[in-house]
Amino acid sequence: MPTIVHGFDWPDRLVVGTIGQPGARSFYLQARAGSRVTSVALEKQQSELLAAKIDEILDELMVAEGNPITIPATTPIELVDNEPLDQPVEPEFRIGAITLGWDPSTAQVVIEAYPYDDSEDGFDDSDEFGEATPPSEVLRVxxxxxxARAFAKRTIEVVGAGRPLCPLCATPMDPGGHTCPPLDDLL
Incomplete structure (x- = not known):
């Protein structure tokens, strides 16, 4: 079966957003072009790492010798997007793997998100002949x-908007209170 590609070459919008209250939030990566919206579910840690790696790629490009592209060091204010996710949020799949790349011909960061492999062992990516089987779907943006700089900034803010960390044990605190685990558990 051919891979379903949810492709966005120049999206109107790309954001990470959440649904739910801190401590019980679900994270989504959402792309929109015109009236077409694609959402995929991901973990908080995946969101945070994606933003960090995008910033890392952009920082490397800023200092790359011979790079003709001007890379902004900070987020261009006109690209700030603080709006909530487009509704309804109906994820196409849950992300299992993400790849990042750079397309120098268009001066774009390329994000590819692949579904979580829920096969029996979680590692079977080949058919009965040992040939690699293509993923069922991919989100390519x-x-x-x-x-990209604005996306990374917003994502870090969304991730950081969760429950505050306890200053003593550094674990998330619930609104109703918090009991630190025994000191031995932290060492």
Whole structure:
């Protein structure tokens, strides 16, 4: 069966957003072009790492010798997107793997998200002949450098908007209170 590609070469919007209250939030990566919206579910840690790696790629490009593209060091204010996710949020799949790349011909960061492999062992990516089987779906998004910087900034803010950390044990605190685990458990 051919891979279903949810492709966005110049999306109107790409954001990470959440649904739910801190401590019970679900994270989504959402792309929109015109009236077409694609959402995929991901973990908080995946969101945080994605943003960090995008910033890392952009920082490397800023200092790369011979790079003709101007990379913004900070988020262009006109690209800030603080709006909630487009509704309804109906995820196509849950992300298992994400790859990042750089397309120098279009000066865009390329994000590819693949579904979680829920096969029996979680590692079977070949058919009975040993040939690699293509993923069932992929979300492929290409975004320019300014949009990438804005995406990373928003994602870090969304991740950081969760429950505050306890200053003593550094575990998340619930609104109703918090009991630190025994000191021995932290060492």
């Amino acid at each position: 290409k975004i320019p450098v300014g949009t």
